[in-house]
Amino acid sequence: MSSHRKLSYSLAINEALHQMMETDPTVFLIGQGVKSPWYVGDTAQGLLERFGTDRVIDTPVSENAMTGAAVGAALAGMRTVVVHPRMDFMFYAFDPIINEAANWYYMNGGKLSVPVVFWGIINRGGEQAAQHSQSLHGMFAHVPGLKVVMPATPYDAKGLMIAAIREPNPVVFIDDRWLYKLEEPVPEEIYEVEIGRGNVVKAGNDVTIVASSFMVQESIKASEILVKEGINIEIVDLRTVKPLDENLILASVRKTGRLVVVDGGWRTCGLAAEVSALVSERAFDALKAPVVRITLPDCPAPASATLEKAYYRTSTDIIQAVKSIIR
Amino acid sequence: MRSLGGNVNYPKDILVSFYRQMLLIRLCEESFVEPILAREVCCPCHLYSGEEAVAVGVCAALTERDYVFGNHRSHGHYLAKGGSMQEMVAEIFCREAGCSRGRGGSMHLIAPEVGMLGAAPIVAGTISLALGAALASTIRKDGRVAVSFFGDGATGEGVLYECMNFAALKKLPIIFVCENNYYATHMPIRECRVEREIHEIARPFGIESRQIDGNDVLQVYDAGLQAVEKCRSGNGPVFLECLTYRFRGHVGPDDNIQGSHTDIRPLDEIKLWREKDPIKRFGDYLVDQRITTQEELKMAREEIARTVKDAHNFARRTPLPRVEELEKYVFA
Numbered sequence: 001m002s003s004h005r006k007l008s009y010s011l012a013i014n015e016a017l018h019q020m021m022e023t024d025p026t027v028f029l030i031g032q033g034v035k036s037p038w039y040v041g042d043t044a045q046g047l048l049e050r051f052g053t054d055r056v057i058d059t060p061v062s063e064n065a066m067t068g069a070a071v072g073a074a075l076a077g078m079r080t081v082v083v084h085p086r087m088d089f090m091f092y093a094f095d096p097i098i099n100e101a102a103n104w105y106y107m108n109g110g111k112l113s114v115p116v117v118f119w120g121i122i123n124r125g126g127e128q129a130a131q132h133s134q135s136l137h138g139m140f141a142h143v144p145g146l147k148v149v150m151p152a153t154p155y156d157a158k159g160l161m162i163a164a165i166r167e168p169n170p171v172v173f174i175d176d177r178w179l180y181k182l183e184e185p186v187p188e189e190i191y192e193v194e195i196g197r198g199n200v201v202k203a204g205n206d207v208t209i210v211a212s213s214f215m216v217q218e219s220i221k222a223s224e225i226l227v228k229e230g231i232n233i234e235i236v237d238l239r240t241v242k243p244l245d246e247n248l249i250l251a252s253v254r255k256t257g258r259l260v261v262v263d264g265g266w267r268t269c270g271l272a273a274e275v276s277a278l279v280s281e282r283a284f285d286a287l288k289a290p291v292v293r294i295t296l297p298d299c300p301a302p303a304s305a306t307l308e309k310a311y312y313r314t315s316t317d318i319i320q321a322v323k324s325i326i327r
Numbered sequence: 328m329r330s331l332g333g334n335v336n337y338p339k340d341i342l343v344s345f346y347r348q349m350l351l352i353r354l355c356e357e358s359f360v361e362p363i364l365a366r367e368v369c370c371p372c373h374l375y376s377g378e379e380a381v382a383v384g385v386c387a388a389l390t391e392r393d394y395v396f397g398n399h400r401s402h403g404h405y406l407a408k409g410g411s412m413q414e415m416v417a418e419i420f421c422r423e424a425g426c427s428r429g430r431g432g433s434m435h436l437i438a439p440e441v442g443m444l445g446a447a448p449i450v451a452g453t454i455s456l457a458l459g460a461a462l463a464s465t466i467r468k469d470g471r472v473a474v475s476f477f478g479d480g481a482t483g484e485g486v487l488y489e490c491m492n493f494a495a496l497k498k499l500p501i502i503f504v505c506e507n508n509y510y511a512t513h514m515p516i517r518e519c520r521v522e523r524e525i526h527e528i529a530r531p532f533g534i535e536s537r538q539i540d541g542n543d544v545l546q547v548y549d550a551g552l553q554a555v556e557k558c559r560s561g562n563g564p565v566f567l568e569c570l571t572y573r574f575r576g577h578v579g580p581d582d583n584i585q586g587s588h589t590d591i592r593p594l595d596e597i598k599l600w601r602e603k604d605p606i607k608r609f610g611d612y613l614v615d616q617r618i619t620t621q622e623e624l625k626m627a628r629e630e631i632a633r634t635v636k637d638a639h640n641f642a643r644r645t646p647l648p649r650v651e652e653l654e655k656y657v658f659a
């Protein structure tokens with residue numbers, strides 16, 4: 001076991017897919033671009049050559065039908081991973097994801113579960129504008145019947161993909177192209193990161209930062225600068241957006257008394273609002289300062305790079321927010 | 328050369344204007360290659376080079392009051408419908424003076440003043456919008472026609488079929504223009520559908536449908552005129568499949584030649600289509616028929632090149648959007 005072998009975030013996902021397809025013949029991958037590096041980077045590399053066109057299926061531009069087919073195959077005993085190379089294209093697939101997959105188990109009295117992974121890639125920046133920049137985790141998390149995971153590290157990307165594939169119920173797996181090059185040691189064997197469990201990626205006493213996906217990396221950057229000024233933040237990486245690891249969040253806030261929630265989604269009714277509500281309901285007494293949300297503004301993604309810079313949140317915003325409540 | 332299938336008895340100024348329009352689009356498209364490579368233009372640009380005859384032929388059959396909707400590859404649709412080149416180039420440079428104020432970039436071109444109601448890159452996403460514009464026309468009885476431009480890739484999306492059915496049911500004045508360039512990103516058409524005669528998909532809905540040589544501007548124009556006439560007289564919709572080919576690759580200047588990193592299109596195929604270049608073909612034809620001379624065409628080219636250059640100068644001179652105005656157009 002070489003626990004020091006390093007892997008990039010995207011290749012960690014790739015390894016999870018290879019290993020799950022190898023060990024479980026019911027697993028298959030369907031979606032646009034699985035045979036081409038254009039769409040899914042190197043996350044699908046080698047799969048087609050190894051498992052063939054029966055189990056690695058590149059598709060016409062038909063998100064609604066392909067996603068429905070993924071759900072139907074899961075109902076019929078397969079374990080499906082359906083990839084959307086850009087989350088924005090998933091709107092065409094909301095019906096099979098939400099009306100069908102999310103509800104199926106409950107509305108049929110638990111008769112059949114739906115072991116499907118809806119894999120959606122966040123692909124933003126580069127002046128791609130409003131329809132090629134969105135992150136829809138808040139919308140999915142709003143829906144009963146969907147688990148939503150958002151790995152921030154290569155280790156979690158592999159472990160959460162494996163857990164998502166093994167999970168008997170629908171999971172929305174959301175990765176971010178901005179993380180694809182990130183490298184760290186990733187175990188070679190099959191392992192799971194438990195769905196519903198967050199992770200304290202940095203311990204501290206002054207302020208709790210709750211973040212997920214790419215914003216965890218920005219939070220880590222912020223912590224490195226803040227620590228030089230004597231401010232020690234604690235970073236809670238949610239890893240799973242639904243169900244939230246409530247106890248982990250509450251325990252951290254009880255320790256620090258201050259909370260900044262950082263989210264790569266929009267503000268209104270978003271993930272940050274949910275975390276903030278949780279803390280005000282269950283740890284109000286522990287708070288020494290108002291909760292601060294750092295989110296995208298309630299604004300479509302602009303094209304212009306100048307505006308993009310103002311639109312996306314970075315470590316600088318996190319540093320400012322931390323300082324604003326620590327005085 | 329007798330490959331041009333359209334009606335030849337058009338006045339000289341119309342014929343020459345087709346040539347000029349196509350060349351305008353071509354030179355404008357190719358003018359982005361260097362700025363893209365130099366990373367002065369960063370937004371994804373899906374160039375229309377090679378497909379000019381479709382936009383020009385169809386839009387020439389429309390009036391300014393008619394409506395057009397485009398997709399991700401809509402520089403040509405916008406220009407052919409009469410959108411300002413300066414505003415388009417400025418948009419592609421993401422400037423405040425751009426037609427979408429730098430908020431949209433190459434994939435969001437709009438010129439409502441000439442009936443171009445917008446373009447957007449969600450595949451098939453604007454087909455139903457064109458359907459609605461046609462519906463508005465019938466409710467108001469104002470005789471306007473709506474055109475939906477989309478690619479062969481969009482035939483994979485269910486919404487196209489929903490739109491065709493409803494348009495036929497209500498006899499809506501909409502022209503479905505499918506630009507079949509044989510590829511949808513990395514997928515050749517044979518990997519996307521069994522029935523490759525795309526025009527056949529409209530017939531089961533009771534829609535008149537034709538396949539035309541999309542590299543022959545006269546054929547496209549003839550078909551466009553007939554389609555518009557049908558739509559205006561309450562006998563729409565019409566479906567036009569235009570066979571064409573993009574000279575550039577899916578996005579940016581890359582050619583997607585087999586063997587390169589975007590390993591998709593056989594070189595022979597690209598060469599074959601280059602021989603069917605709609606502009607060269609039409610220019611030769613005009614000269615052959617003594618409608619114009621090489622000298623006149625050369626002068627037109629020089630003049631258009633200056634226009635394109637002016638548009639670039641304009642775009643580079645104008646300011647970027649102001650950061651404080653990020654949320655300027657947000658209303659909720």
Ligand SMILES: Cc1ncc(C[n+]2csc(CCOP(=O)(O)OP(=O)(O)O)c2C)c(N)n1
Pocket residue numbers: 032061063089092373399400448449450477478479480481482506508510511512577
């Ligand atoms: C709903 C949706 N799915 C996928 C994509 C990614 N995508 C962008 S262009 C394209 C293919 C378009 O092919 P086609 O319609 O033939 O137009 P062409 O590029 O050939 O002009 C795809 C799949 C998208 N933009 N929207």
Ligand SMILES: [Mg+2]
Pocket residue numbers: 478479480506507508509510511512
């Ligand atoms: Mg195409």
